[in-house]
């Protein structure tokens with residue numbers, strides 16, 4: 001069975017698109033990181049933000065399934081509270097991420113992502129599609145980060161590994177719960193998503209086909225000229241859904257057609273859940289794959305931790321949503337079927353044009 005790392009192995013990166021800037025050494029913005037001002041500051045006003053906030057949903061609320069279904073349809077993103085994962089676990093992950101990014105640059109480079117690799121330290125994967133670099137450094141984990149962090153802390157990597165592995169287990173449980181609930185709202189039956197059932201241990205005698213997951217630690221150092229910088233350029237996630245923790249510093253914005261860039265303000269202990277391309281396809285475009293970006297600031301470093309959750313790489317994704325009422329049964333599929341690994345390849349080569357390639 002192929003894995004997420006295999007899916008990326010066929011799409012090597014140019015070495016120029018791996019190594020982050022040494023942010024600790026820069027006092028002024030290098031031209032390589034200066035973006036056109038209009039690409040950075042066209043967000044909506046504070047008043048508009050108050051009248052149109054990204055929904056905050058309490059998972060313990062009896063109406064949560066309905067509210068989540070609505071939020072997926074209108075926004076493609078929501079904040080989730082009362083999700084059962086304690087603030088102390090989340091803070092522990094943020095603390096370990098902070099410890100990693102605080103290491104001297106030459107140390108962090110020992111865990112650099114290789115051109116064919118999917119994991120380790122490096123710039124954002126979307127970097128090759130933009131002429132300017134982002135004010136960002138990242139560290140990608142798939143399963144155990146031990147091979148990389150052994151290079152960073154030869155005698156003391158156990159704690160980092162335990163915290164990250166434990167967090168991924170918790171995220172997986174939450175992602176499965178949300179996926180069931182969302183598929184239920186689309187009237188997609190459990191039989192059609194057997195890969196999800198097999199992650200539950202109920203997959204019968206066939207070998208377990210597990211979800212593809214990755215944990216992405218992000219750091220956005222404080223910036224000498226934030227109005228000319230871009231933390232993370234506009235993109236959609238490839239995943240089915242992404243569960244994101246953001247530190248208490250503003251930065252994440254989602255694009256709302258007709259409104260503009262809307263801030264997703266940090267809410268202590270809440271996760272931002274956003275719909276990725278794969279759920280957009282499965283929902284036959286009923287759910288938007290939210291375009292989002294990150295802006296930076298001049299005084300504080302910002303961290304985020306994104307958990308990307310997708311079906312197994314061999315799973316063939318097709319529009320499973322056929323309408324909520326029997327009258328809608330002959331809804332036309334908007335996308336052709338595509339294996340997860342094929343779609344990862346299309347995205348690696350074409351970024352946001354990947355969807356138009358599989359449009360029917």
Ligand SMILES: O=C(O)CCC(=O)C(=O)O
Pocket residue numbers: 216218232237244246251252292294303304306
């Ligand atoms: O830092 C954030 O808030 C967003 C990160 C993100 O979009 C990503 O890692 O794909």
Ligand SMILES: [Fe+2]
Pocket residue numbers: 235236237292
């Ligand atoms: Fe993202």
